[in-house]
Amino acid sequence: MNPTESSLPLSSPRIGVLAIQGDYDAHAQALIGAGAQPVLIRKPEQLAAIDGLIIPGGESTTFLKFLERDGFLGSLREFVRDKPTFGTCAGCILLATEVTHPAQKSLGALNATVERNAYGRQIDSSIHTAATELPGGPLEMVYIRAPRIVKTGDGVQVLATRDGFPVLVEQGHILAATFHPELSSDRRVHQRFVDLVRSRIAHSPR
Ligand code: GLN
Numbered sequence: 197m198n199p200t201e202s203s204l205p206l207s208s209p210r211i212g213v214l215a216i217q218g219d220y221d222a223h224a225q226a227l228i229g230a231g232a233q234p235v236l237i238r239k240p241e242q243l244a245a246i247d248g249l250i251i252p253g254g255e256s257t258t259f260l261k262f263l264e265r266d267g268f269l270g271s272l273r274e275f276v277r278d279k280p281t282f283g284t285c286a287g288c289i290l291l292a293t294e295v296t297h298p299a300q301k302s303l304g305a306l307n308a309t310v311e312r313n314a315y316g317r318q319i320d321s322s323i324h325t326a327a328t329e330l331p332g333g334p335l336e337m338v339y340i341r342a343p344r345i346v347k348t349g350d351g352v353q354v355l356a357t358r359d360g361f362p363v364l365v366e367q368g369h370i371l372a373a374t375f376h377p378e379l380s381s382d383r384r385v386h387q388r389f390v391d392l393v394r395s396r397i398a399h400s401p402r
Pocket residue numbers: 252253254255256257284285286287289312313340341342343
C-alpha cells in the first residue's frame with residue numbers, strides 16, 4: 197500500500213450519518229468541523245463503505261418504522277456490533293439494550309436501560325451547561341424531549357451527568373448522548389467520536 201493511501205483514512209475518516217429524519221445535516225457539518233468526511237446514509241448497502249456512523253436525534257419510533265423495511269435494521273445491528281457508532285437522543289435510545297416508557301425494539305449495542313421522554317414534553321426542552329470528563333471546561337448541552345439513561349451495565353464509562361443520571365457515555369466503540377451536541381458550536385463531543393473512529397482504524401487490520 198502506498199503511504200498516501202494508508203494515511204488518508206486516518207486523517208479524515210469517512211463517517212456516515214443516518215439520514216432518515218432528524219438533524220442529520222447539522223451532524224454532517226459538525227463532523228466536517230471535527231476533521232471527518234461525512235456521508236449521508238439512506239440505504240443499508242452504504243454501511244460497508246464507512247468507518248463509523250452517527251445515529252441522530254429525531255423520533256426513535258419513526259426511525260424503527262423506516263429501518264424495519266428492506267432489512268435495514270438487521271444490517272445496522274450487525275454494523276453496531278463492532279463498528280464505531282455515536283447515538284444522540286433518539287440514536288441513544290436505538291443503541292440501548294433496553295428501552296422503557298414504553299418498551300420498544302433496539303439495536304442492543306449499549307449496555308444500558310434508557311427511558312424515553314423522561315424530562316417531560318417538548319415544551320420542557322432546555323439547555324444546560326455542565327462539567328464533563330472531556331478536556332476544556334464546561335459543555336453546553338441541548339436537550340429536546342430527551343431520554344434518561346436510568347441504568348448502565350459493565351463497560352460503560354460515564355462522561356457527563358445531569359441530576360445524577362448519565363447523559364454522555366462511552367462503551368468501547370460506542371458513544372451515546374441524551375442531548376444534541378450538533379446544535380451547539382462546541383465540537384468536543386464530535387471530536388471525541390472522530391478520535392475514537394481514528395483509533396479504531398489504526399488498530400484494525402485493513
Ligand atoms: N423523544 C424522542 C424519542 O423518544 C427522542 C427525542 C430526540 O431525539 N430529540 O425517540
